[in-house]
Amino acid sequence: MTVSANVEQTYTQQAQDYMNTVFETVRTRNPHETEFHQAVKEVLHSLIPVFSKNPSYMKLGILERLVEPDRLVSFRVPWMDDNGNVRVNRGFRVQFNNSIGPYKGGIRFHPSVNASIIKFLGFEQTFKNSLTGQPIGGGKGGSDFDPKGKSDLEIMRFCQSFMTELSRYIGPDKDVPAGDIGVGAKEIGYMFGQYKKLQGVYEAGVLTGKGIGYGGSLGRKEATGYGTVYFVDQMLGDAGLSFSGSTVVVSGSGNVSIYAIEKAMQLGAKVVACSDSSGYIYHKDGIRLDTLKRLKEVEKKRCRDYILEHPDAVYTEGCSGIWSIPCDIALPCATQNEIDKASAELLVQNGVKAVGEGANMPSTLEAIGVFLDNKVLFAPAKAANAGGVSVSALEMAQNSARLSWSMEEVDAKLQLIMKDIYRSSMMASMEYGAPGNLVVGANIAGFLKVADAMMAHGF
CATH class of the missing domain: 3.40.50.720 (NAD(P)-binding Rossmann-like Domain)
Known part of the structure; x- marks a missing residue:
């Protein structure tokens, strides 16, 4: 074996050991959060060749910083059902990483929602948003509220209560939520209305997935x-x-x-x-x-x-x-x-x-x-899966410019974005020794942009 091959093997082993250490720290700090563990494990395995070639990422603790969200907020959401009974659910918002732009990610209403699911979604969102090429960071939110079987008035009262607390943490240049499972244009409308009442200003860019008549984008659905x-x-x-x-x-x-x-x-x-x-x-x-x-x-x-x-x-x-x-x-x-x-x-x-x-x-x-x-x-x-957040970012751009693009314009931009994501993922897979493996390619391409921004900002 040549000297260069020995050095390369040493760096690879160091990277592997580092990944194992980071993952064990994640498991220890976040017990029982199986979905979050799964998301982190998949990404870490893909990044071994990156850290083998760029050991400076280890010295600067990029991964230790990436796997720990900037903040995770959990809050009580009381609301009244149609029978006059007060019900209580739990709400969440994770702001994972804003190195390349304001936090961006959907709100999910589903009985399965818990801290593990919200953190896995926010972690994934960070890399997904990076892949889009748009200036948006990673976040996610939701509640264990189940909209199925609820009346429109019950859903409205829940959304208003949810936004009363969430409004403390979001804004057009801070954190821009959108919809996800259980949250469509109706729910976004109720939350936007409550935010507007609480803040006393019309900030269209604070939520995406809005109705077309008040700042939404064609093609978002x-x-x-x-x-x-x-x-x-x-x-x-x-x-x-x-x-x-x-x-x-x-x-x-x-x-x-x-x-x-x-x-x-x-x-x-x-x-x-x-x-x-x-x-x-x-x-x-x-x-x-x-x-x-x-x-x-x-x-x-x-x-x-x-x-x-x-x-x-x-x-x-x-x-x-x-x-x-x-x-x-x-x-x-x-x-x-x-x-x-x-x-x-x-x-x-x-x-x-x-x-x-x-x-x-x-x-x-x-x-x-x-x-x-x-x-x-x-x-x-x-x-x-990045098409939804890509058009959400296009909605933010339209809101900022006070413009409204046609369905054809939005769809053309979406096609270009998805093509670029595919090409960048494929190129990264080839550059780092896993040609055609888009799991590795997407993880690496998404990571590099976030990591380099984090390094540029210091620690």
């Missing part, structure tokens, strides 16, 4: 689903494949799923399945998008109601079985860790060629390993 398909389309094209003529399975039936389905269909795919938290539908001749949109967006019904109008479709209780349906392309667009190792192996067995993550961290680390080991094209969430 479609952005995450469209962006996922645009990214996957780039990945497929480099491999000589295409959505055209492909069979696609999409989990979920919210905004991300519906508009991933829509864009995949526009590109010539046949989408045969989608799901909600109760079960999934399989329509071998292809999902009827107009029916799905009406049921989910207008009538607020469940997937099981689809078969009442299309009896040739099949509804199955439970969500995980959707990955047993043979497909060329799988787009998990529902929630975290919905594809485990067994589901990944079943997809591979059934001939899947590509997987594009439309949700945040929808595949477990073991599932990702199965896809990569079997040469399945894999588009990781922090890259493929």
Whole structure:
């Protein structure tokens, strides 16, 4: 072995030891936060070649600073239901890193929300936002409030109480929340109205995902689903494949799923399945998008109601079985860790060629390993899922300039952003010895911009 090879091996071992030390510190400081541990572990493993080449990052404690959020706020959210009873939920906001811009990340209303989930989402958001090329840092928020089954008045009262506390920590140049699971334009509207009352000023840029009539951006609702398909389309094209003529399975039936389905269909795919938290539908001749949109967006019904109008479709209780349906392309667009190792192996067995993550961290680390080991094209969430926050940043730009862009303008910008994310991720994967591994490439490309900004700012 040459001297240079020995030196390189030494640096690699030092980097590996450093990553292990940082991860053990994260586990010790954050016991029982399994989702946060998972997100950190995936990123740290990818960064070993970066730290081997740039040991100065270790000396300056870049990772120790990155895995610790600037602040995590937890607060009580009391609200009154329609029967006059006072109910109490817990709210969160994590401001993870603002080295390249104000904190930016969605608000999630779901019973599963806790500190671990909010921190994993904020950590991922930091790298995702970096990849977009937009000047935005990473943050996230939410509550264990469940909007399902609640009246509009109950949702309004909850949102107003939530914003009464959250308003202390946000602002157009400080922290700009958006929507996420359980938080759409209606909820954003209630929160924006309460913020406006509390602050006494009209700051359109304090929230994104607003209604079109008061500072929202055209294309925001479609952005995450469209962006996922645009990214996957780039990945497929480099491999000589295409959505055209492909069979696609999409989990979920919210905004991300519906508009991933829509864009995949526009590109010539046949989408045969989608799901909600109760079960999934399989329509071998292809999902009827107009029916799905009406049921989910207008009538607020469940997937099981689809078969009442299309009896040739099949509804199955439970969500995980959707990955047993043979497909060329799988787009998990529902929630975290919905594809485990067994589901990944079943997809591979059934001939899947590509997987594009439309949700945040929808595949477990073991599932990702199965896809990569079997040469399945894999588009990781922090890259493929970045369309939503990209258009949120475009909404911020429109608000700042007092402008409103057309749907065509926004969509053209989104396509360019997703193409740039793909190219930067692919280039990083090649530069750091893992050609074609977009998990490694996206983690590295996202990290470098944040790390270099942190170094420029001192400690």
